[in-house]
Amino acid sequence: MAKGYLSYTMALILQALDNGYKYGLEVMTVTGLASGTVYPALRRLEDAGYVDSKWERQSIAVAEQRPARKYYEVTEEGKEALAEARKRFRLLDHLDQPAPKLKPVRGKG
Amino acid sequence: MRRLRRKTITRPWLWLVRLIGVIVPRRLRAGWRQEWEAELVYRESLLTEWDKLDRRCKLDLLWHSAGAFADALWLQPKRLEDEMFQDLRFGARMLRKKPGFTLIAVLTLALGIGANTAIFSVVNAVLLRSLPYQNADELVMIYSTNTRNEGEGPISPVAYLNLKNQNGVFTEMAAVDNRGWAANLTGGGEPERLQGYKVSANLFHMLGVTPALGRSFLAEEDRPGSNHVVVLSHELWQRRFGGDASLIGREINLNDASHTVIGVMPADFRFYTKTDVWTPLAFTPADEKWDASCLDIEARLKPGVSVEQARAEVAGIYLRHLNNPRSNSRVSLKPLQAILTQEVGRMLWVLFAAVGFVLLIACANVANLSLARASGRHRELAIRTALGAERLRVVRQLLVESAMLAVLGGACGLLLAYWGIQFLVGGLPEYLAMNNSRVATLKLDAQALSFTFALAFLTTIIFGLLPALQSSKVNLNEALKEGGRGETQGRRQNRLRSLLVVSEIALAMILLVGAGLMLKSLWRLNQVNLGFSPAGALTAQIDPTYKEFDQVVEFYRSLLERVNAMPGVQRAGVINTLGSSWNFTIDEHPPIPNEQRPVASYNHVSGDYFPVMGIPLRAGRLFTDRDVKGAPLVALINETLARRHFPNENPIGKHVYYHNASREIVGVVGSTKFYSLSREHFPHIYLPYSQDNWWSMTLVVRAQSGDPTNLIPALRRELAAINPNLPIHSFKLLEESVAEWSASERFSTYLLAIFAALAALLSAIGIYGVMSYATTQRTHEIGIRIALGARSRDVLMLALRQGMTLAVAGVGLGLIASFGLTRLMTKLLFEVSPTDPPTFAAITLLLTGVALAACYIPARRATKVDPLVALRQE
Numbered sequence: 001m002a003k004g005y006l007s008y009t010m011a012l013i014l015q016a017l018d019n020g021y022k023y024g025l026e027v028m029t030v031t032g033l034a035s036g037t038v039y040p041a042l043r044r045l046e047d048a049g050y051v052d053s054k055w056e057r058q059s060i061a062v063a064e065q066r067p068a069r070k071y072y073e074v075t076e077e078g079k080e081a082l083a084e085a086r087k088r089f090r091l092l093d094h095l096d097q098p099a100p101k102l103k104p105v106r107g108k109g
Numbered sequence: 110m111r112r113l114r115r116k117t118i119t120r121p122w123l124w125l126v127r128l129i130g131v132i133v134p135r136r137l138r139a140g141w142r143q144e145w146e147a148e149l150v151y152r153e154s155l156l157t158e159w160d161k162l163d164r165r166c167k168l169d170l171l172w173h174s175a176g177a178f179a180d181a182l183w184l185q186p187k188r189l190e191d192e193m194f195q196d197l198r199f200g201a202r203m204l205r206k207k208p209g210f211t212l213i214a215v216l217t218l219a220l221g222i223g224a225n226t227a228i229f230s231v232v233n234a235v236l237l238r239s240l241p242y243q244n245a246d247e248l249v250m251i252y253s254t255n256t257r258n259e260g261e262g263p264i265s266p267v268a269y270l271n272l273k274n275q276n277g278v279f280t281e282m283a284a285v286d287n288r289g290w291a292a293n294l295t296g297g298g299e300p301e302r303l304q305g306y307k308v309s310a311n312l313f314h315m316l317g318v319t320p321a322l323g324r325s326f327l328a329e330e331d332r333p334g335s336n337h338v339v340v341l342s343h344e345l346w347q348r349r350f351g352g353d354a355s356l357i358g359r360e361i362n363l364n365d366a367s368h369t370v371i372g373v374m375p376a377d378f379r380f381y382t383k384t385d386v387w388t389p390l391a392f393t394p395a396d397e398k399w400d401a402s403c404l405d406i407e408a409r410l411k412p413g414v415s416v417e418q419a420r421a422e423v424a425g426i427y428l429r430h431l432n433n434p435r436s437n438s439r440v441s442l443k444p445l446q447a448i449l450t451q452e453v454g455r456m457l458w459v460l461f462a463a464v465g466f467v468l469l470i471a472c473a474n475v476a477n478l479s480l481a482r483a484s485g486r487h488r489e490l491a492i493r494t495a496l497g498a499e500r501l502r503v504v505r506q507l508l509v510e511s512a513m514l515a516v517l518g519g520a521c522g523l524l525l526a527y528w529g530i531q532f533l534v535g536g537l538p539e540y541l542a543m544n545n546s547r548v549a550t551l552k553l554d555a556q557a558l559s560f561t562f563a564l565a566f567l568t569t570i571i572f573g574l575l576p577a578l579q580s581s582k583v584n585l586n587e588a589l590k591e592g593g594r595g596e597t598q599g600r601r602q603n604r605l606r607s608l609l610v611v612s613e614i615a616l617a618m619i620l621l622v623g624a625g626l627m628l629k630s631l632w633r634l635n636q637v638n639l640g641f642s643p644a645g646a647l648t649a650q651i652d653p654t655y656k657e658f659d660q661v662v663e664f665y666r667s668l669l670e671r672v673n674a675m676p677g678v679q680r681a682g683v684i685n686t687l688g689s690s691w692n693f694t695i696d697e698h699p700p701i702p703n704e705q706r707p708v709a710s711y712n713h714v715s716g717d718y719f720p721v722m723g724i725p726l727r728a729g730r731l732f733t734d735r736d737v738k739g740a741p742l743v744a745l746i747n748e749t750l751a752r753r754h755f756p757n758e759n760p761i762g763k764h765v766y767y768h769n770a771s772r773e774i775v776g777v778v779g780s781t782k783f784y785s786l787s788r789e790h791f792p793h794i795y796l797p798y799s800q801d802n803w804w805s806m807t808l809v810v811r812a813q814s815g816d817p818t819n820l821i822p823a824l825r826r827e828l829a830a831i832n833p834n835l836p837i838h839s840f841k842l843l844e845e846s847v848a849e850w851s852a853s854e855r856f857s858t859y860l861l862a863i864f865a866a867l868a869a870l871l872s873a874i875g876i877y878g879v880m881s882y883a884t885t886q887r888t889h890e891i892g893i894r895i896a897l898g899a900r901s902r903d904v905l906m907l908a909l910r911q912g913m914t915l916a917v918a919g920v921g922l923g924l925i926a927s928f929g930l931t932r933l934m935t936k937l938l939f940e941v942s943p944t945d946p947p948t949f950a951a952i953t954l955l956l957t958g959v960a961l962a963a964c965y966i967p968a969r970r971a972t973k974v975d976p977l978v979a980l981r982q983e
Binding site for chain 2: 023024025028034035036037038039040043044056061066067068069070
């Protein structure tokens with residue numbers, strides 16, 4: 001992906017992450033994009049340095065009896081690119097709200 | 110965890126993700142699977158929480174997990190990257206482990222690629238790229254020739270005007286007065302002689318070049334009277350006028366007449382030789398009837414008109430213009446580019462072919478080295494195969510190693526090419542460098558770079574693929590057996606290596622023969638009897654600007670008087686530099702029709718010219734001070750003319766009708782070569798400078814002893830004493846001028862010789878490599894032979910025979926190919942046949958000798974084999 005230029009989809013995903021949706025699935029749900037779009041896009045954003053990924057701490061996963069999840073975070077560079085993209089894509093403003101509580105899963109077994 | 114695993118069985122989406130995970134690169138696979146499983150489990154748990162895990166939700170989950178496929182696909186390039194990186198790292202390690210091999214291979218390739226890139230740059234600049242004019246492929250040059258199609262000559266003004274008015278194939282035609290226009294620039298500093306050309310007013314427009322500053326000529330400026338305007342070269346404008354833009358519209362003084370500067374051409378504009386100034390060519394009504402050939406004609410074809418059509422049209426018009434069916438005079442035309450490059454083109458292609466051969470030999474050598482090394486890595490490759498490496502993977506690994514060598518070689522080659530181009534630009538014959546503005550600025554450009562890399566890639570394929578395919582065919586059983594040598598494979602490899610060596614030697618043979626022929630031809634050229642002795646003579650140009658011819662004669666007379674009286678001067682004479690050719694007849698002979706009249710070239714000279722040059726007087730007398738205007742017209746002829754046209758009579762006292770007058774032949778002088786060493790002696794007539802109007806002269810001074818250039822300050826002083834406003838310039842040793850006449854031959858011959866030597870060296874290395882490898886392989890066998898009583902002579906002969914078989918086969922093949930190929934060089938050779946037997950014999954001996962030496966060293970080593978050591982190796 002060429003640095004410095006974000007397609008609308010990429011910007012949308014970045015915006016969703018910035019709003020606090022940290023997992024691929026959440027991004028899918030909130031943006032309505034297909035999984036086959038979101039994941040490759042996340043990898044590309046990661047390659048471009050706009051997004052960092054971390055594995056969830058193993059203890060949490062074990063406590064919840066499921067595989068550890070990978071969550072994504074927007075980097076400083078990503079924030080800059082997003083700010084630039086928002087000038088071009090006014091529609092992104094509609095997504096500009098903090099993440100709602102998407103149903104906590106904690107304690108579920 | 111346990112529960113999770115149990116549950117998986119009933120969750121097809123997790124299975125799907127695992128399945129898809131197979132195609133994810135191994136390095137990323139675990140993380141990838143975990144992420145997707147975690148995501149799907151999370152989604153599932155959300156759905157469960159909402160009590161909605163029905164059939165539709167399950168399908169939905171399945172559908173989403175299928176999205177993993179797109180994700181996995183996106184990761185595919187990383188797989189290649191990974192393995193590529195592995196290959197590269199491994200390759201680099203292998204190359205570092207064998208620094209000797211790497212160094213030799215890289216150097217060999219660098220030589221081949223560097224030489225190719227350098228020559229390609231020149232070929233590209235000179236032959237391939239079109240001329241730097243607008244739609245240059247439409248430009249043609251029209252020239253006069255004869256029915257035998259010999260040479261290209263200028264065209265007369267009257268024929269030019271006829272062609273211009275009657276043709277229907279050109280959009281524009283322009284003429285250049287090929288006699289040049291010597292313009293003395295005076296006023297504002299040292300007087301200076303400028304090289305100028307008179308050109309049609311529309312020349313620049315036709316070429317599609319606009320001045321960088323000001324304007325070009327107007328159509329009405331090509332009439333006498335209104336033609337006192339000039340366009341300057343960028344170089345002159347910068348040098349003489351400091352790049353002053355306000356010069357446009359100002360007057361400068363040329364040949365004592367005022368000319369208005371109207372424009373400055375762009376810095377990179379070249380047309381013909383180096384030119385300082387252009388002025389419109391203005392025909393007077395008398396000129397328009399003038400029949401002397403002095404114009405070079407350029408024209409632009411109408412769109413859609415082919416060169417053949419145009420040629421037919423101008424030929425037809427010219428025949429009608431001549432109106433004489435018996436005349437053998439014709440006109441023809443060729444694309445301008447073909448004209449400008451025809452002399453040098455053939456040589457460049459030969460050189461290009463030569464460097465191509467060098468590269469092929471280099472590739473063969475590296476392939477040989479790789480093969481030798483591959484057999485050393487036999488075991489390694491077998492183990493890799495045994496551990497599950499596919500053949501493709503092994504081939505790729507070997508190719509990557511080769512590619513690394515090629516890229517390294519290419520990089521070093523670029524460096525060599527950079528130096529090579531400096532060298533080439535310095536050495537290129539001047540006429541070529543001038544005709545072609547791009548040669549002057551020749552450098553490594555993008556095209557040359559891409560050529561180099563294409564070459565590196567090609568060489569990888571050439572030298573890398575064969576060994577890679579060969580050595581990847583591993584017989585596991587044989588290779589892994591303790592002490593197994595893989596004999597079958599060895600034999601096949603040896604055959605391949607022998608084949609490579611034979612072709613290397615054959616290629617080297619062709620190159621050596623070509624270079625040998627050229628060297629012999631150059632030697633012949635240097636042996637040519639010039640007919641005069643250049644050593645110790647100095648020449649200089651003088652262009653007096655007197656109005657009256659009597660003043661010119663008086664000027665030269667007093668100049669020669671003064672120079673002859675100078676201390677250190679043995680003798681001095683003058684000759685006009687720009688001679689041309691005219692028809693002549695001999696008054697005492699029966700008349701001959703116009704078109705069959707013989708042609709002789711001529712020069713205006715002073716009587717002193719002959720002793721100064723060392724040209725012998727064969728009969729009669731030289732010119733004296735009494736041969737002036739008003740006195741009977743006289744002429745000297747050279748021996749060639751005398752022999753050809755007065756075979757059985759004494760020419761002295763006979764009369765030639767030449768240059769519009771009948772002249773008495775007063776003497777016969779020796780024939781000389783001028784401007785070209787290879788051209789045959791031509792009938793020549795000398796006229797006294799004092800009887801015909803001619804202004805510009807070359808002063809020739811022979812020093813009594815020592816360096817004649819020491820005379821330059823004194824010569825300037827003597828000239829200034831007569832007329833301080835006259836420039837004297839272009840001081841040159843006659844020896845230098847003579848060397849220049851064969852400069853292009855010398856340059857290309859030396860280049861070819863260098864390439865051939867390189868080829869011979871590389872093929873010697875090749876045969877040495879193969880022989881020493883073969884000897885090492887046969888150590889065991891030789892040991893047994895020695896143990897059984899073979900003498901060292903027998904062993905030597907055994908090893909030599911093997912090597913010499915290859916050498917003789919290569920030389921033989923090379924000989925056959927040379928017989929076919931050197932024919933293409935016929936035009937480049939002077940007094941040497943392309944199948945010159947002594948050259949062929951000498952080269953055969955030379956190359957066989959080199960091969961023998963290369964075989965001898967390993968053969969000698971074979972005789973030193975200690976049977977005990979050799980047999981213990983098992």
